Amino acid sequence: MNFTRRQRSARGSGQELRAEILTATKELLARTGSVEAVSIREVGKIVGVSAPSIYRHFSDKDQLIGAVVAQVFEDLEAVMRAAGDPADSPMERLRNQGLAYVRFAIEHPEQYRLATAPGENAGAVDQVLGSGAFTHFAAAVSDCMAAGLIEPGDPIPVVLELWASAHGVASLLIAKPYLPWGDLETVADRVLRAACVGRVVIDNVLGEDATPADVTQWVAEQRQRR
Structure with a gap:
């Protein structure tokens, strides 16, 4: 260049x-x-x-880098907004926003690594994420609650759980690209769907105290009904 x-x-x-x-x-x-x-x-x-x-x-290089990364992540807000089509169901919007988040991270690997690196204090990037991506996730989760898919209540804990799933798969795809992932979009979609479906099943069917045995029995019952 x-x-x-x-x-x-x-x-x-x-x-x-x-x-x-x-x-x-x-x-x-x-x-x-x-x-x-x-x-x-x-x-x-x-x-x-x-x-x-x-x-x-x-004032210094750290402030400059922070401003640059925050500027890049401002674009994420537009990406997340575009992914959340109001015509889609709440669960579909949540899935599409998660996929958009992962794609964005993969397209901006160094900026994403810096933005999610450990830090003692919230900085400019955290403010951007909090006002952009986090807000869109929270809105989709709230709509899922209103639709009876997720237990009504404070959406923030659920957002953090789903965000952790999106961050986890994005970080691994960036850090370990040489692993036999297969199609990256398919991998990300499977992880995010598992997180969303898991939350719905726990809230509506099995309950928070469900054990692996409970899950196994429930799956067996579903198979018998097919």
């Missing part, structure tokens, strides 16, 4: 310069696939400004 040196920004174009810094950092991060390879100096070379010019907008 070739980067061209930008012309010096005119006075009063601080927001434009900030946007160019973020764009250059995003492209550098995508090209190198490593946050360690991204530096203020290298970003400055790409944009055509000195390091102090970048520091006027971002």
Whole structure:
């Protein structure tokens, strides 16, 4: 990927310069696939400004990287919204949103890794996720509750459970692409369907205290009825 040196920004174009810094950092991060390879100096070379010019907008590299990843994840909100077609059933929307989430993670592996890395405090990315992807998941779960598919109550615990499933399969597909997964979309779909169906069966049929023996008996009964 070739980067061209930008012309010096005119006075009063601080927001434009900030946007160019973020764009250059995003492209550098995508090209190198490593946050360690991204530096203020290298970003400055790409944009055509000195390091102090970048520091006027971002106090350090961590803040710059955080802003870039948050910007990328703002796109996830649009992806999740598009996946949640109101014409679909609540369960179908939940499944489609989960698949959209996994696809997004696979398409932005380094940004996703950074966004979900352990941290002591909530940052910009957590705010974006909380106002975007999390909200769409919560709305679909609430609709599932209203439809009698999931036990009514606080949707947040259910959202976290389903989010954990989506994150788990996305993280493994990114970290271990050489494993014999088969078709990635099929794998992700199977995991997400299992999580959704499992929640519905627990809430409506077996109950929270169901044991493996209870599940085995229930499955046997379903087979006999076929």
